[in-house]
Amino acid sequence: MAKKLAIEGGTPAKTTPNPPMFPGGLEIGEEEKKEVLEVLERKYLFRYYGPKEFPSKVNQFEEEFAKRIKVKHVLAVNSCTSALICSLVACGVGPGCEVIVPAYTFFATCASVIAAKAIPIIAEVDKSLTLDPDDFERKITPRTKAVIPVHMRGFPCKMDKIMEIARKHNIKVIEDVAQSCGGSFHGKPLGSFGDCNAFSFQYHKIITAGEGGAVATDDDLLFDRAQEQHDTAACWRPNRFALPRYPGEVFPGENYRMSELHGAVLLAQLKKLDGLIARMREHNRRIREGIRDIKGIEFRENPDPEGDTGISLIFYLPDKEITKKFIEALRAEGIEAGGIYDKGIPDWHIYVHWKHIMDKVTATPEGCPYTCPYYKGPEPKYTEDMCPKTLDYLSRAVHIDIPPQLTFEDDDMIVEGIRKVAEAYL
Numbered sequence: 153m154a155k156k157l158a159i160e161g162g163t164p165a166k167t168t169p170n171p172p173m174f175p176g177g178l179e180i181g182e183e184e185k186k187e188v189l190e191v192l193e194r195k196y197l198f199r200y201y202g203p204k205e206f207p208s209k210v211n212q213f214e215e216e217f218a219k220r221i222k223v224k225h226v227l228a229v230n231s232c233t234s235a236l237i238c239s240l241v242a243c244g245v246g247p248g249c250e251v252i253v254p255a256y257t258f259f260a261t262c263a264s265v266i267a268a269k270a271i272p273i274i275a276e277v278d279k280s281l282t283l284d285p286d287d288f289e290r291k292i293t294p295r296t297k298a299v300i301p302v303h304m305r306g307f308p309c310k311m312d313k314i315m316e317i318a319r320k321h322n323i324k325v326i327e328d329v330a331q332s333c334g335g336s337f338h339g340k341p342l343g344s345f346g347d348c349n350a351f352s353f354q355y356h357k358i359i360t361a362g363e364g365g366a367v368a369t370d371d372d373l374l375f376d377r378a379q380e381q382h383d384t385a386a387c388w389r390p391n392r393f394a395l396p397r398y399p400g401e402v403f404p405g406e407n408y409r410m411s412e413l414h415g416a417v418l419l420a421q422l423k424k425l426d427g428l429i430a431r432m433r434e435h436n437r438r439i440r441e442g443i444r445d446i447k448g449i450e451f452r453e454n455p456d457p458e459g460d461t462g463i464s465l466i467f468y469l470p471d472k473e474i475t476k477k478f479i480e481a482l483r484a485e486g487i488e489a490g491g492i493y494d495k496g497i498p499d500w501h502i503y504v505h506w507k508h509i510m511d512k513v514t515a516t517p518e519g520c521p522y523t524c525p526y527y528k529g530p531e532p533k534y535t536e537d538m539c540p541k542t543l544d545y546l547s548r549a550v551h552i553d554i555p556p557q558l559t560f561e562d563d564d565m566i567v568e569g570i571r572k573v574a575e576a577y578l
């Protein structure tokens with residue numbers, strides 16, 4: 153006989169607490185303390201002022217991270233939003249340009265395009281919940297300067313197709329790796345495909361310093377331009393007051409520099425990255441194996457199962473009404489499940505909720521970049537129904553975070569809870 157659902161007064165399947173989704177943050181320990189204390193003892197908190205006998209932690213982190221993700225240059229900055237702006241500016245994105253972004257990503261991806269004075273063009277995601285290569289190609293115009301594929305919720309984008317389309321149309325690629333640090337696509341690390349790529353080390357991310365980000369590139373010129381954008385005081389240059397060494401090297405940037413304290417934490421966190429991913433992938437695999445045979449559950453399409461970081465388990469149900477009921481029942485079972493799209497629930501990850509983009513709100517009344525005279529396209533229209541496929545997938549998706557701190561016992565209880573609810577509702 154089917155077990156009584158917790159939502160109907162039965163006993164919950166999961167009785168243990170759900171660890172919050174701060175994968176690296178909850179693993180902060182002696183290693184981070186040692187690195188940070190070293191900085192404090194030396195009293196040099198700014199990377200560009202330290203004497204030679206105190207090698208900069210930020211520099212060390214950049215070198216180690218560049219080796220890990222197999223790129224020539226890494227520039228540490230204070231957030232992924234900053235890293236995206238640096239990458240866009242480095243790639244020459246500015247007034248008159250369009251940049252294609254997916255309809256499902258954290259709002260910052262889109263906001264960074266506005267900060268770089270360009271127009272965001274919103275494209276569909278496919279069943280992988282990452283940029284749909286076909287819609288990306290459809291949205292290209294003569295004004296498209298760049299595309300930002302976002303490796304959403306731990307999964308890699310279809311980087312082979314995206315790179316092929318981008319190269320064919322001479323479009324710069326800026327990967328947003330905020331949510332998938334350490335992942336790969338066909339064996340190549342995420343953040344090593346695009347021209348100039350962006351990472352986040354904000355507290356929710358796989359490794360963290362509370363806040364932080366990085367730009368990754370193989371291109372010397374893009375690297376210098378990203379450095380200039382991140383440090384308008386030009387401390388990064390061999391001689392900050394010297395004339396430009398080549399055209400385009402020096403321009404007024406901003407200040408997105410990373411402090412030595414953040415660099416120290418990240419140096420220790422980086423050593424934990426592969427272990428964190430291995431743990432999340434293992435829990436994820438165990439739960440998927442436990443529910444794979446359930447009819448009516450369809451896993452999110454994975455462009456490369458070997459490259460997934462394992463941070464989340466997402467599956468689709470037949471329609472949005474069942475999805476809502478299913479999630480409520482899972483939560484009653486003690487499982488930290490959530491829906492992704494519900495029109496009535498604000499969420500910064502879905503384009504329809506990007507109110508200030510949809511309404512083309514700008515910081516000053518002139519309305520730039522939408523009214524910029526350099527922009528030769530029709531004024532963009534953002535409507536709620538412009539990406540119907542994205543909304544359909546998201547409204548049928550059940551999302552479960554997979555923190556590395558789960559135990560195998562937790563996995564078994566999650567499986568039991570999903571099976572119980574599926575038996576009743578599917």
Ligand SMILES: Cc1ncc(COP(=O)(O)O)c(C=O)c1O
Binds near residue numbers: 232258331353364
């Ligand atoms: C996909 C994506 N892009 C960009 C960002 C912005 O990162 P940060 O908070 O480091 O600026 C986030 C943060 O959540 C994100 O998830």
